[in-house]
Amino acid sequence: MLARCLFFAVAAGAMCAVTTGVSQAQADREELKLVTPPLSIHRNQIRPPAETLPVPAGFSRDHILHGDRVFHGEAANGQCSVCHGIDGKGTPNGNDLTAGMFVWSDGSVRELKRTILHNMAVAPGMDGDLKPADVDAVAAYVWAISHQTPSQ
Numbered sequence: 001m002l003a004r005c006l007f008f009a010v011a012a013g014a015m016c017a018v019t020t021g022v023s024q025a026q027a028d029r030e031e032l033k034l035v036t037p038p039l040s041i042h043r044n045q046i047r048p049p050a051e052t053l054p055v056p057a058g059f060s061r062d063h064i065l066h067g068d069r070v071f072h073g074e075a076a077n078g079q080c081s082v083c084h085g086i087d088g089k090g091t092p093n094g095n096d097l098t099a100g101m102f103v104w105s106d107g108s109v110r111e112l113k114r115t116i117l118h119n120m121a122v123a124p125g126m127d128g129d130l131k132p133a134d135v136d137a138v139a140a141y142v143w144a145i146s147h148q149t150p151s152q
């Protein structure tokens with residue numbers, strides 16, 4: 001009798017656990033439907049054409065080409081695109097740098113350079129091994145991707 005009771009108690013407990021497990025998973029799925037997935041997952045991230053991007057005053061095409069390589073992890077161990085996206089349009093880990101509107105600066109190369117240096121302090125170890133010349137180039141590159149014409 002005792003064994004039988006125990007069996008029922010365990011079976012009921014197991015059923016209870018399974019039932020709550022399922023309904024919890026369902027509730028989680030329902031809740032997830034309310035969350036908009038990050039745009040960076042669904043858009044096709046196209047690398048901006050460094051050969052035709054605008055060049056800011058006082059800089060050359062070489063700066064943009066080098067900045068492009070730094071941004072995409074091909075020089076100075078840059079990690080920018082990991083967080084800001086291959087197209088610079090942002091991911092959940094770093095904001096859109098192409099909108100022409102910046103949170104931390106007026107968007108001039110000088111100010112971008114300052115915020116990039118500041119960002120390196122908030123993302124330690126994730127900003128590569130940038131030397132001053134690399135920072136100049138990547139700042140010019142960020143200016144360039146924020147001044148793309150709509151066709152680019």
Ligand code: HEC
Pocket residue numbers: 071078079080081082083084093094095097101102103104105112115116119122123126127128130138139142
């Ligand atoms: C670990 C992720 C990460 C990496 C790597 C990273 N960033 Fe960022 N970046 C961020 C985040 C997050 C912010 C926003 C910080 C804030 O608002 O306080 C930001 C801010 C910026 C801003 C200022 C944007 C604004 O609206 O004013 C610039 C410019 C920038 N990053 C450029 C770069 C460049 C260039 C690199 C590569 C050298 C880089 N970032 C690497 C995450 C990252």
